[in-house]
Amino acid sequence: MSISLTNIINDWIPNQSKVIDFGCGDGSLLKELIDTKKIHGYGVEIDSKKIQECIVKGLSVIQQDIDDGFEEFESSNFDISIMASSIQCLKDPHLALRRMLKLSNKCVVTLPNLGYWRCRADLVFGKMPVTPNLPSSWYETDNLHLCTINDFEKLCEDEGFIIDKKIFLNPDRDQSLLASISPNLFASEGVYLLGSK
Amino acid sequence: MNIVKKLIHFDKGLLLESGSKLDSFDLMVETYGELNEDKSNAILVCHAFSGNHHAAGLDPETNQVGWWDQIIGPKKAIDTEKYFVVCSNNLGGCSGSSGPTSVNPDTGKVYGKDFPAISVMDWVNAQKLLSDFLQIKKWHLVTGGSLGGMQALQWAISFPDNLLKCGVFAAAAKSSTQNIAMNEVSRESIRKDVNFFDGNYIEHNTKPKNGLKAARMLGHITYLSEKHMDVKFGRKFQNTDSKVSGNVDYEVENYLQYKGEKFSDSFDANSYILMTKAMDSYDASADTNGNLEKAMSVIKCRLLIIGFDSDWLYPPQRGKDIQLAGMKANVSCTYVILPGEQGHDSFLFSADKYDVIINTFIESQ
Numbered sequence: 001m002s003i004s005l006t007n008i009i010n011d012w013i014p015n016q017s018k019v020i021d022f023g024c025g026d027g028s029l030l031k032e033l034i035d036t037k038k039i040h041g042y043g044v045e046i047d048s049k050k051i052q053e054c055i056v057k058g059l060s061v062i063q064q065d066i067d068d069g070f071e072e073f074e075s076s077n078f079d080i081s082i083m084a085s086s087i088q089c090l091k092d093p094h095l096a097l098r099r100m101l102k103l104s105n106k107c108v109v110t111l112p113n114l115g116y117w118r119c120r121a122d123l124v125f126g127k128m129p130v131t132p133n134l135p136s137s138w139y140e141t142d143n144l145h146l147c148t149i150n151d152f153e154k155l156c157e158d159e160g161f162i163i164d165k166k167i168f169l170n171p172d173r174d175q176s177l178l179a180s181i182s183p184n185l186f187a188s189e190g191v192y193l194l195g196s197k
Numbered sequence: 198m199n200i201v202k203k204l205i206h207f208d209k210g211l212l213l214e215s216g217s218k219l220d221s222f223d224l225m226v227e228t229y230g231e232l233n234e235d236k237s238n239a240i241l242v243c244h245a246f247s248g249n250h251h252a253a254g255l256d257p258e259t260n261q262v263g264w265w266d267q268i269i270g271p272k273k274a275i276d277t278e279k280y281f282v283v284c285s286n287n288l289g290g291c292s293g294s295s296g297p298t299s300v301n302p303d304t305g306k307v308y309g310k311d312f313p314a315i316s317v318m319d320w321v322n323a324q325k326l327l328s329d330f331l332q333i334k335k336w337h338l339v340t341g342g343s344l345g346g347m348q349a350l351q352w353a354i355s356f357p358d359n360l361l362k363c364g365v366f367a368a369a370a371k372s373s374t375q376n377i378a379m380n381e382v383s384r385e386s387i388r389k390d391v392n393f394f395d396g397n398y399i400e401h402n403t404k405p406k407n408g409l410k411a412a413r414m415l416g417h418i419t420y421l422s423e424k425h426m427d428v429k430f431g432r433k434f435q436n437t438d439s440k441v442s443g444n445v446d447y448e449v450e451n452y453l454q455y456k457g458e459k460f461s462d463s464f465d466a467n468s469y470i471l472m473t474k475a476m477d478s479y480d481a482s483a484d485t486n487g488n489l490e491k492a493m494s495v496i497k498c499r500l501l502i503i504g505f506d507s508d509w510l511y512p513p514q515r516g517k518d519i520q521l522a523g524m525k526a527n528v529s530c531t532y533v534i535l536p537g538e539q540g541h542d543s544f545l546f547s548a549d550k551y552d553v554i555i556n557t558f559i560e561s562q
Contacts, residue, residue: 018527040527051533052554058499058562062520062532072517075523 003173005084005191006032009108012165013037016078020044020104022066022096023086027054027090034059044070067091070099078104087111089142096157099163101196110191115148115184132171133188149184156194165193198270200254200279201228204293207326211288217313221302225250225286225293226229229269230277239333240275240559241324241360242284243341243348245545246472247464249292249415252284262280267548272500274552275559279338288323289315292543297467298399310396310467316477317344321351328359340364340560342544343511346473347479350500350519352479357497364555366504367544368501369515370522371480376510379419380473382410396467405466410457412469422507422540435517465498489522496523500530501558503542503551505537531558 006029013019016038021030024043027028027050027058033039043061045051054061064070067090081104087093088111100107113119120128128138147155149168156163168179168187178186208221227250227396232239242252242265253269255262268274269282286294289312297312311559328336341350341359348367353363357425369376390408394401430449443477482504485491502520513534520532537543543550 042524048533051531052557055531055554055557056561061533062524062533072521073524120251
């Protein structure tokens with residue numbers, strides 16, 4: 001059984017911090033963080049149906065397309081911003097990361113790794129990768145900017161983002177030995193805590 | 198549905214924001230459903246500019262359906278089988294509550310233009326006296342659209358301990374320059390009517406009907422979206438048999454003429470001026486030097502803010518401004534922008550777009 005993202009990033013989120021979750025979906029992560037960490041959380045989501053599920057959970061959400069920018073949130077004093085599994089769906093992932101680090105000191109980013117061996121294997125056999133982390137076929141996917149673990153870390157270096165912490169996971173959301181030794185090949189997902197210089 | 202309509206007299210004075218005082222006043226109130234034993238199932242609905250206490254069901258006297266009947270009633274989004282819903286005609290209105298058409302107890306004459314200026318805050322204060330009268334300590338929800346949404350927001354700021362949830366539809370934390378400008382054109386057309394007599398038309402046994410009608414016609418244009426008008430009327434010519442006057446060519450003209458005429462029969466011109474002035478003067482951040490975040494920092498209830506994409510009178514961005522200030526102030530708030538084809542009027546007529554969301558909000562933890 002897969003471990004929830006909350007368990008993975010739990011130690012990174014201080015108690016009672018003010019958190020914004022970009023692409024919060026049905027709000028499961030926010031709800032868990034509120035229950036376990038007493039955070040003050042807000043979600044950003046575009047889909048009305050998902051916002052409805054957030055309302056059921058008693059969460060606070062703003063309906064907005066992340067690609068439209070979110071400079072308006074900068075004076076809200078967020079401690080941490082989260083972008084779980086959606087950075088690759090954005091029009092300008094590097095700009096979104098810059099903006100996230102402008103509105104909060106730290107940001108948590110998770111991304112699927114296109115360098116994962118099963119993705120490579122799919123490509124070797126001449127087809128677009130379909131894996132537990134990349135479940136949609138090429139014509140249905142929302143992903144615009146897939147990258148490998150190495151690509152992402154190179155971007156962080158170029159942009160001056162500091163990688164405070166990182167965890168590499170296999171498809172079961174476990175930290176396997178192989179994934180930590182050679183993440184670009186054996187991790188299906190990377191979870192990062194970023195800061196800026 | 199159990200509809201109870203009653204006029205409630207308050208002899209405890211009400212100090213108004215303007216500094217004037219109403220020594221006593223009446224509120225015309227309608228309620229739907231039953232208040233439960235611990236009085237925890239009450240919902241206050243605040244009406245918009247030209248609305249009144251009749252929010253739901255059929256009024257046997259006027260044969261009119263309530264203005265928010267789409268969402269208030271048995272098994273509807275605001276379920277009257279579960280909730281006790283209250284709506285009152287605002288002070289200064291002309292549907293039974295004290296206003297320019299009622300008699301001033303001090304003089305024995307109709308108030309007319311001498312009815313004191315009223316603000317959104319005054320309405321909220323009067324509604325608080327109403328909740329005390331009904332012994333409701335905490336509303337489950339206070340909600341409304343447009344000017345009603347402003348009242349709901351002001352409730353959350355003025356009486357943070359007395360509501361659990363707040364629903365703000367198609368509203369703003371303050372009227373925009375354009376809102377004020379539109380209202381001034383309306384007022385000017387009333388003032389320039391030969392039968393206005395500087396507001397003393399009742400003494401002259403007349404009404405500034407033409408001015409009021411023109412004001413309402415302008416109002417109607419601002420309530421609709423360009424697209425909706427185009428879809429509804431297009432450039433279709435009005436059928437000759439149903440023309441309200443010989444001057445009418447297009448359907449849209451006929452519609453505005455008809456709506457304006459109907460409105461000018463039932464609404465009071467001084468009330469119109471008073472209500473638009475209340476709308477213009479509203480600014481939730483007036484007491485905090487324009488700092489909305491600071492004004493909202495006292496809020497304890499959960500806020501649901503809804504804007505409609507085709508609304509150009511209170512554009513969705515105005516709702517988002519409330520959300521952004523709420524986020525800064527650590528208020529529990531959610532902002533949703535919905536597709537409503539009918540412009541500002543979407544909050545009244547596009548209930549199918551938001552009934553699920555308001556119901557979810559009401560029932561949520």
